Each structure stands twice: as C-alpha cells, then as structure tokens.
Amino acid sequence: DVKVTQSSRYLVKRTGEKVFLECVQDMDHENMFWYRQDPGLGLRLIYFSYDVKMKEKGDIPEGYSVSREKKERFSLILESASTNQTSMYLCASSFPLYGYTFGSGTRLTVV
Amino acid sequence: AQSVSQHNHHVILSEAASLELGCNYSYGGTVNLFWYVQYPGQHLQLLLKYFSGDPLVKGIKGFEAEFIKSKFSFNLRKPSVQWSDTAEYFCAVNAQNGNKLVFGAGTILRVKS
Numbered sequence: 001d002v003k004v005t006q007s008s009r010y011l012v013k014r015t016g017e018k019v020f021l022e023c024v025q026d027m028d029h030e031n032m033f034w035y036r037q038d039p040g041l042g043l044r045l046i047y048f049s050y051d052v053k054m055k056e057k058g059d060i061p062e063g064y065s066v067s068r069e070k071k072e073r074f075s076l077i078l079e080s081a082s083t084n085q086t087s088m089y090l091c092a093s094s095f096p097l098y099g100y101t102f103g104s105g106t107r108l109t110v111v
Numbered sequence: 112a113q114s115v116s117q118h119n120h121h122v123i124l125s126e127a128a129s130l131e132l133g134c135n136y137s138y139g140g141t142v143n144l145f146w147y148v149q150y151p152g153q154h155l156q157l158l159l160k161y162f163s164g165d166p167l168v169k170g171i172k173g174f175e176a177e178f179i180k181s182k183f184s185f186n187l188r189k190p191s192v193q194w195s196d197t198a199e200y201f202c203a204v205n206a207q208n209g210n211k212l213v214f215g216a217g218t219i220l221r222v223k224s
Contacts, residue, residue, distance in 0.1 A: 031210050040120060042201060043214040050210055058211065090155065092212075099145065100203075100212055104154040 003027075004103040006091050012109045019078040021106050023091030030095070032074035034058075034066065037088040037105070046089075049074055081110045113138040115204050117215035124192050125223050132187040132218050134202035141207040144185040146176055147214075150198045158200075161185065162207075172196070194224040 007022040025032065031050050035043040035058075045058030047066040055066050063085060067075045074093075078085055091103040118133035136142065146158040159170025166178040176187045185202060202215040 033212070035214075040216055042115075042117075042216040043203075045211060045213070048210060094210070094212070099157050099160050101157075102147075102155040 004091055004093050004101050006089075006103040006106050008106050009104065010107050010109075012111060013078075013081050015082060015110055017078075017081050017110075019081050019108065019110075021076040021078075021089055021091075021108070023074045023076070023103055024072050025074075025091075025093040025101070026072065027093070027095070027101075028071065029093035029101075030071070031093060032068065033092040033094070033100070034064075034074065034076045035090045035092065036060070037090055043090060046076065078108075081108075083110050086110045113142075113204055113206065113211075113213045115202055115213055115215035117200075117202055117218050119218050120216065121219050121221070123221045123223065126194055127191050128222075130187070130189040130192045130196070130220070132200055132202075132220070134185045134187065134215060135183050136185070136202075136204040136213075137183065138204060138206060142204050143207055144176075144178060145203040145205075145212070146170065146174070146185070146187050147201045147203060148198045149201070155201070158187070192220075192222050194222050196220060197222045 004025045033048040034046045049055045049068040065077045089106045092100045094100040114137045116135045144161040147155045148158050161168045161178045169175045200218045205212045
C-alpha cells in the first residue's frame with residue numbers, strides 16, 4: 001500500500017511565523033498535492049507538483065509556497081502565518097489510473 | 112474550470128435505510144470520478160472510482176455509484192446503511208488529461224442506531 005506521511009498531526013503557531021508542513025510518499029509517485037480542508041468547503045487545492053522542482057498553483061495559492069527538491073518529499077510553506085490559515089492540511093500523491101492517496105492530515109492552528 | 116456540486120451537506124438516516132448522495136460535476140471533457148470517505152478522526156479513504164467501462168461501479172463496504180454521462184452525475188448509493196457508515200463523503204473529479212482532483216464540499220452522513 002502507498003503510504004503518504006505527514007510529519008505533524010497537530011501544530012500551533014503564532015501569527016507571522018514561517019511554517020513548514022512536510023509530506024513524504026513511498027511509492028515513487030510523480031504527482032503530489034497540498035489541499036486544505038474546511039467545514040462546508042470540502043478540499044481546496046493549494047499547490048501541486050508533477051515532478052521534482054516543478055510546481056503549479058491550485059485554486060487558493062495566496063499566502064503559500066511549496067518546495068519539491070526530491071521526488072518523495074513535498075513541503076508546504078506558510079510564509080507568514082495568519083489566523084485565516086487555521087485549517088486541516090492534507091497531502092496526497094497520485095499515479096495515473098491509480099487514484100490519489102492521502103496522508104492523515106495536519107491540523108494547524110494559528111493564534 | 113471544473114467544479115463539483117454535492118446536493119446535501121447533512122444527511123441523517125436510521126440504520127437499514129437506503130442511501131443516495133448526489134454529485135454533479137461541470138466539465139465538458141472526459142473525466143475520472145471518485146468517492147472518498149472520511150470517518151471521524153481518520154484520513155480520507157477511497158470508496159470507489161470510475162475511469163471507463165461499466166458506468167455502475169461497485170466499491171468497498173457495499174457502496175456503489177452510477178455514472179450518468181448525460182446528467183454529469185455520479186451518485187453514491189447503498190441499499191442499507193449501518194451505524195458505522197457515519198462519516199463525511201466527498202465526490203471528486205479530474206479531467207482524464209489533467210492532474211488536478213477537484214472536490215465537492217462534502218456530505219456529512221449520520222446514521223442513527
């Protein structure tokens with residue numbers, strides 16, 4: 001089974017801090033994704049990457065950046081955390097015709 | 112741009128009742144379709160997927176979904192729900208020539224025992 005591992009389950013950060021969320025997958029998938037999940041809004045795509053050092057903006061990229069230096073690792077960066085970025089963050093990886101596998105999520109609270 | 116609409120945000124059913132959760136998408140091209148489930152405190156899991164072929168797709172735990180191309184719909188069904196089906200259900204779509212998976216807002220199902 002594909003495993004997508006997110007380094008932290010819960011995080012509490014202060015407004016203005018730079019925040020790093022890490023995600024690692026173990027199946028050599030080319031595509032990796034970062035979503036945020038909010039009640040009543042479903043999952044919204046922040047950024048995705050289809051290869052090392054390649055990235056594309058999703059639907060809500062403002063206030064975020066990403067880094068993919070190695071195929072298995074995809075990091076989400078909040079440059080200056082704000083309270084409206086309090087959310088559940090989900091990482092996923094995919095392979096064509098296989099579907100998407102999600103990590104267990106990081107619940108970030110910005111105070 | 113693709114979008115996905117789930118008809119109900121909250122559904123409450125008694126055990127043994129039948130379930131149908133609506134999902135419609137907007138995209139003119141060929142699509143892949145998915146239903147995911149998130150049980151309380153757990154991560155998203157794939158229930159079933161449709162890529163091509165028979166439009167009636169069977170998934171895990173007795174769930175099935177039917178793709179009706181003319182209606183741009185992919186409704187999820189289960190003949191008899193159990194208390195353990197209490198969860199949030201997400202419909203998702205991606206274009207067959209694309210990478211992005213677009214989700215609906217989710218439907219929270221509560222099954223009363």
